[in-house]
Amino acid sequence: MPAKKQFWLMKSEPDAYSIDDLERDGSEPWDGIRNYQARNNMRAMNVGDLVLFYHSNAKPPGVVGVAKVCKTAYPDHTAWDPKSKYYDPKSPEDAPRWEMVDVEFVEKTPTMVSLEDLKAEAALEDMVVTQRSRLSVQPVSKEHFKHVLAMAGAKTKVR
């Protein structure tokens, strides 16, 4: 019995890692998340879950593509590397505090859906991204997800 499909939104600064980088690489470990709520959301992910790829700190910020989870949560080893900017001495190897998932490229959408567009959409007024702007990994309802896909002209379809 496959797990029920869930939907998410994940943010990345395009200067750090953009949708074009993901397209080039195919898939990517989503390391460096150091927020408990975001981590808990990643722990809840299943392989095949779809993700809206959001560019934060961009001009303008917004949804630029679709990705999907290809590996469920496992320890984020960058927390153990003193040379990493994500190093966290409070996350020992025998009790990892931080985890990551791998995501794979699905598509870059024909139309970018900016945060302004999302906020202007009445059907999306209670979407997390328009309310809790600082949460970098957040759940998206199926209805909201479909709505954003339609706005973006995405090839990806959700039934």
Added chain:
DNA sequence: GCCAACGTTGGC
């Protein structure tokens, strides 16, 4: 570059 929002830390 500014600053509001908000999550985390640490003193008490």
Added chain:
DNA sequence: GCCAACGTTGGC
């Protein structure tokens, strides 16, 4: 356990 101080995120 409270809360002030501090650091970070991210829109503008």
